Amino acid sequence: MAKRDYYEVLSVTRTSTEVEITKAYRKLAMQHHPDRNAGDAEAEVRFKEVTEAYEILRDPQKRGVYDRHGHAGLAGMNGGGSGAGGLHDLFDDLLGSFFGGGGGRRNRGGPRPGRDIQAVLDIDLVEAATGVKKTQTVPREELCRDCGGGGARPGTKPAACRRCGGQGVVVLNQGFLSVQQTCRACDGKGQVITDPCGPCRGRGRVEARRTLEVEIPAGVDTGNRIRYAGEGDAGDPGAPRGDLEFVIRVREHKFFHRDGHNLLCAWPVSFARAALGGPVEITTLTGQKVVHDLPRGTQTDEVIRLAGHGMPNPRGGRKGDLLVQVVVQTPTQLTAEQEQLFRRLAELENTPVPGPKKGLFGKLKDMIAGEDPAGERGA
Ligand SMILES: [Zn+2]
Ligand SMILES: [Zn+2]
Structure with missing residues (x-):
């Protein structure tokens, strides 16, 4: 059977970028990976095919030769075999994130560092302004005490991995190319647990809770992060x-x-006060009373700036300001004396005003005197 076109193998086009080619390869390699298709010979052939195509197309020089001369052009080139050393790491980089299962970057088969944990911490604005200590409890993984994290039932030992012969790595041969890869059966450890520990079911980790007192500095804002090194998962x-x-x-x-x-x-x-000006007392976020001398004739919506009464800067330095928007209150409940004064004011302004409004008592008096129209007395 004739060799398939590399672009066709990866379902990309001749104008596809390196990023697109890598993306296509990751998808296909995942799909046809031997670990996911144990005993499926066809998947293995496909896996080798996509890996070979990728090995050529990811390399601009080889891709150029292939574009000009096809498969025949590449036949004369040094295909690689174990010589393609760079690809081993690349391969692991590409697939490690899919098959490694968390843990991030690590040495092949070496002990894995614990995962980072992230937790949201809610505070109110006053706490953000003053700084605060908060006791927080977060779930995290601890090493299992029963098995010491090894995962084997106490008194038993893990057995050597049969897939990799205890090496932690396997070598996949794909024609002219061989790829060394972390053994997925033992996750690179070279050992498998045959008799798992009870409390952790062989995981070596148990869920636990960690309580910390978190010191939140004054001035923090939403999205700020406080990091505690070495307090994540085991x-x-x-x-x-x-x-x-x-x-x-x-x-x-x-x-x-x-x-x-x-x-x-x-x-x-x-x-x-808005008309005459004078001192007004403003309470800040933290409860401090600040007296500000309001200028005469202050209008509603005018803004007073109280310098240094805003939020502190968590890195030190100048504090922010408090910007106070004036809202002039039109009086609603006038005493008799206030009403008199406003009427006098209106006269001075030559503003015509209707006579005094009758209050509830006025209306009652009218009713008793029989002056009220009949209709209003109804039900
Ligand atoms: Zn255990
Ligand atoms: Zn293994």
């Missing part, structure tokens, strides 16, 4: 733990709004 015996990272989330405040280091709020000012 690694393999002898390998370091992962890290634990808290991601800060600051709740909205009902009155103060944050804008970077500045705080914004609205503040009610009486009608008379």
Whole structure:
């Protein structure tokens, strides 16, 4: 049977980029990988075919020769065999993330460091302004005490892996190319557990809870991270733990709004104070009373800047400002004296105003005097 076109094998085109080719290869290699298709000879052939095609097309020089002369052009070139050393690592890089199962980058077969953990930590805006200590409990993996993390039932030992003969690596031969790969049967350890430990079911890890006191510095904002090195999941015996990272989330405040280091709020000012000016007392986010001298004739929506009364900078340095938006309050419940004064004010302004509104008592008096129209007395 004639050799298939490499582009066709990877389902890409002659104009496909290196990234597209790699993507196509990863997908096909995963699909046809011998570990996923044990005993399936056809999958093995396909796997070798896609790997060979990728080995050529990922290399601009070989791809160029292939484009110009086809398979015949490549026949004269040094195909590689074990010479294609670079591909081993590449292959592991490409597939490690699919078959390795977490753990990230590591030495082949070496002890794996623990995974990093991330947890969200909610605080309110006042806590963000002052800084706070929070006791947090997070789930994380610990080494199993019964088996010491080995996963074998105490008193038993793991057996040598049969697939790799205890080497932790297997060599896949694909015609002119051989690829060394971490053994997936034993995950590169060279040993398999035949009699698993009870409490951890052979995993070597158990779920546990870790409680920490987290120190949150003043000025933090949503999205800031606080990292504790070595407080993540346990690694393999002898390998370091992962890290634990808290991601800060600051709740909205009902009155103060944050804008970077500045705080914004609205503040009610009486009608008379806005007109005459004078001291107003403003309470800041942290409860501090600040007296500000309001200028005469302050309008609603004017903004007062209280320098240094915003959020602190977690890296030190200048604090933000508090921007106070004035809201002039139109009085609604007037005392008799206030009403008199407003009427006098209206007269001075030459503003015509209707007569005094009758209150509830006025209406009752009218009813008793029989002046009220009959209709309003109804049911
Ligand atoms: Zn155990
Ligand atoms: Zn093995």
